[in-house]
Amino acid sequence: MYSLNEETRRKLRELNLNEFIEIIDIQAKHAEFVNMPFNDRLQLAIDHVYQVKYNSKVNRLINSAKFRITNASVADVHYVERGLDKSLIMSLSTAQFIDNNINIIFHGFTGSGKSYLACALGKEACLRGIRTRYIRLPDLLMLRDEADLEKQGLSKLLKKFTNYKLLIIDEWLLDELSEEEQHFIFELIERRHDSTSTIFCTQFKTEDWHDRLGGGVHADAMMDRIVHNAAWVYAGDLNMRQFYSKTKAI
Numbered sequence: 001m002y003s004l005n006e007e008t009r010r011k012l013r014e015l016n017l018n019e020f021i022e023i024i025d026i027q028a029k030h031a032e033f034v035n036m037p038f039n040d041r042l043q044l045a046i047d048h049v050y051q052v053k054y055n056s057k058v059n060r061l062i063n064s065a066k067f068r069i070t071n072a073s074v075a076d077v078h079y080v081e082r083g084l085d086k087s088l089i090m091s092l093s094t095a096q097f098i099d100n101n102i103n104i105i106f107h108g109f110t111g112s113g114k115s116y117l118a119c120a121l122g123k124e125a126c127l128r129g130i131r132t133r134y135i136r137l138p139d140l141l142m143l144r145d146e147a148d149l150e151k152q153g154l155s156k157l158l159k160k161f162t163n164y165k166l167l168i169i170d171e172w173l174l175d176e177l178s179e180e181e182q183h184f185i186f187e188l189i190e191r192r193h194d195s196t197s198t199i200f201c202t203q204f205k206t207e208d209w210h211d212r213l214g215g216g217v218h219a220d221a222m223m224d225r226i227v228h229n230a231a232w233v234y235a236g237d238l239n240m241r242q243f244y245s246k247t248k249a250i
Helices: 005-014 019-030 037-064 088-094 114-127 137-147 153-162 179-193 206-212 215-228 240-249
Strands: 103-107 132-136 166-170 197-202 230-234
Touching: 019 037, 019 132, 019 197, 037 132, 037 179, 037 230, 088 230, 103 114, 103 215, 114 197, 132 137, 137 166, 137 179, 137 230, 153 179, 179 215, 206 215, 215 230
Parallel strands: 103 197, 103 230, 132 166, 166 197
Antiparallel strands: none
16 A cells, blocks of 8 residues: 655645645555545545545634634524525625625614624624635724724724625624714725625614714715625514524413
8 A cells, every 4th residue: 555755745845735645545544445446536536635624614614703702603583573685694694795796784673683694694604715804883983993004004903804795794884983983984895896796784764874974975985885785684573582582481
């Protein structure tokens, strides 16, 4: 049975292919691989390396996304007596909206499951190798305040959050924005416009947005860049917090 010599192992380690070394060593220890054609053994080894590296990449993307609800899953979304459009959610789970740079707006009352739906779609994006980040708007604005104290801090922060192919902003417009915050959000939205996708989770309907964005020219510009290129998804009529608390009590 063929085994790798030390020089070959060294080269594979330099190429960050430790997984290939591992699978070849495993094959060398099992008799069923003795009579297997070389091409078949090689294909199995390549499939193993790909799967391990894919899993590692996905786990890394999910961890760095900082999802609020870590166990959110499209497969576990509840639809019964909720009024949530299942066909739309399943369509969004393909992540094609990200390929087309379309925004998603989950709107509904507190407890309707907006954050869960957003995190579930975010995880689907990670499974497709898409860099994703979840953040609450209050936390993003806190980062803005901290960055403002550093030289070029705001530019670096804007660049960081512009580069996520999918950005999830939760608790959108929950609090009033100062002029400085309005300008920061405008700059972020402007930089992401037509090149990325953003998921917004909000309690407010579109007619409330303009005033909560400040009511001025920045509000006009942000509305134009977000609302006209977005799919609005109503989170449903069911209070999901109450629903799951009752389910656990049964």
